Ligand SMILES: Nc1ncnc2c1ncn2[C@@H]1O[C@H](COP(=O)(O)OP(=O)(O)O)[C@@H](O)[C@H]1O
Ligand SMILES: Cc1ncsc1CCOP(=O)(O)O
């Protein structure tokens with residue numbers, strides 16, 4: 001497995017996939033910089049007239065509904081459909097779904113019209129997608145949505161089957177599943193939940209890894225999420241408060257090598 005990780009990891013650096021993002025205006029700059037830090041290239045664009053040209057040159061498309069509005073939703077639907085036609089993998093981050101009717105309906109339209117390679121959210125967001133009651137607190141997971149690892153694994157696998165997508169649930173332990181395999185990732189640090197954008201940046205890393213390795217969606221997702229976890233651990237060891245932690249997180253993603261990854265990964269295949 002370590003050799004496989006090594007191959008998928010180095011493909012990102014070699015291929016330098018272009019990751020087209022349509023994302024929120026809160027964390028957009030962090031997403032661009034984390035994409036560069038892992039070795040890929042970002043382009044942020046949401047004008048409907050540009051969608052065809054940008055999807056055509058991209059290796060992955062990341063749709064993040066964090067500050068979704070009607071105009072951007074239309075662009076996302078167009079971009080998603082073109083990406084599906086061109087076999088460009090599409091990653092969805094359903095930020096804050098469950099918090100408003102507009103957001104919920106936007107998500108429904110996206111799921112109806114676009115086939116996603118990977119859908120990543122926190123436990124509240126994924127519970128909403130799974131049709132379970134979800135006590136959303138806006139963009140953050142509600143602690144009352146806490147579930148056992150087994151419950152999370154079952155929910156992820158069922159949803160992966162239903163939506164024919166890799167499902168990633170972030171949290172203290174991350175869960176990555178398709179209809180056959182489930183992985184738990186025990187890397188990470190609680191400081192990751194204390195700054196805005198670590199979920200969004202995880203979606204950017206998913207775009208980078210899946211864009212470079214489109215035939216290995218599940219393991220690419222595992223690598224992306226584990227990379228964020230390991231970088232968070234090292235960054236927390238080196239810093240004190242939120243500001244320096246965020247800077248250190250970018251440093252550690254940009255300095256992460258496969259040796260460190262393999263030494264520190266705590267990936268469990270169920
Ligand atoms: N308590 C925690 N301990 C370890 N890692 C965490 C913790 N909370 C979140 N993370 C990590 O932070 C990143 C973002 O996850 P999360 O906070 O669930 O997303 P979001 O910001 O979208 O709500 C993921 O890499 C996840 O593993
Ligand atoms: C605070 C906020 N509001 C709308 S999008 C957003 C950022 C959410 O980022 P993340 O999901 O990575 O915490």
Ligand SMILES: [Mg+2]
Nearest residue numbers: 095139199200
């Ligand atoms: Mg999020």
